[in-house]
Amino acid sequence: MSMSNLIVFNAGGATTGFKQVPIPLIKGELQYEGLKAKKDIWVSSTIVKKHFPVRKKLFETFSYYNVTDEMLDKITPFKVLENVTNQFIHYQGDQFKQVIQRSTFHLCPRGFGRTSFRLYESVQLGTIPIYIWDDVNWIPYGNLMERLGIVIHISQIEDLFDILNSLSEDELKFKFEQIKKFKHWFTYLGITNYILKVIKRLPPDIILKQNIESKYLALY
Secondary structure (H helix, E strand, O other): OOOOOOEEEEOOOOOOOOEEEEOOOOOOOOOOOOOOOOOOEEEEEOOOOOOOHHHHHHHHHOEEEEEOHHHHHHOHHHHHHOOOOOEEEEEOOOOHHHHHHHEEEEEEEOOOOOOOHHHHHHHHOOOEEEEEEOOOOOOOOOOHHHHHOEEEEHHHHHHHHHHHHOOOHHHHHHHHHHHHHHHHHHOHHHHHHHHHHHHHHOOHHHHHOOOOOHHHOOOO
């Protein structure tokens, strides 16, 4: 079977064979119905499987503080960690949505695939995602993720907190505004609309080309 006339809208990041179009990796549309969002956590992690290479490197590079359900109401002092130490809080449990929404930044290193569910869940919950990749930067929508989040290669991981602490209040405000503005594109309806947009844009001779030009993959 010839694969030259097949286009795959791919959320996971496999790159062999077909023409690939990255789309967000989501398994729901998260909303946190608890406390009104207060950004009292500087950097957090809620990933479960830490043995994948990029994630393992992250946890080996920085110190972190394990937080339990009982500690969530006493977490305010961790705001002090901003600009002071290269440390993040790590939580595993049912209240992960609360932790993400209360964070300014949320760590979203790639897992088994080239992306992470947490990358898009962070956007859904109004938090700046930190995407860490290694071999292929697998994110959708052109440079949108760089505007609303932080995107770094694994080779830059030791510079992560310097990058975060160097951001001005205006830069943080801009990222939160971008998250609010483009949140729709990280829902099932938004992703479906994007797929239809791309299909309608593609020229008839796309099957003759090796790759899809970036101009066909933009949101607008």
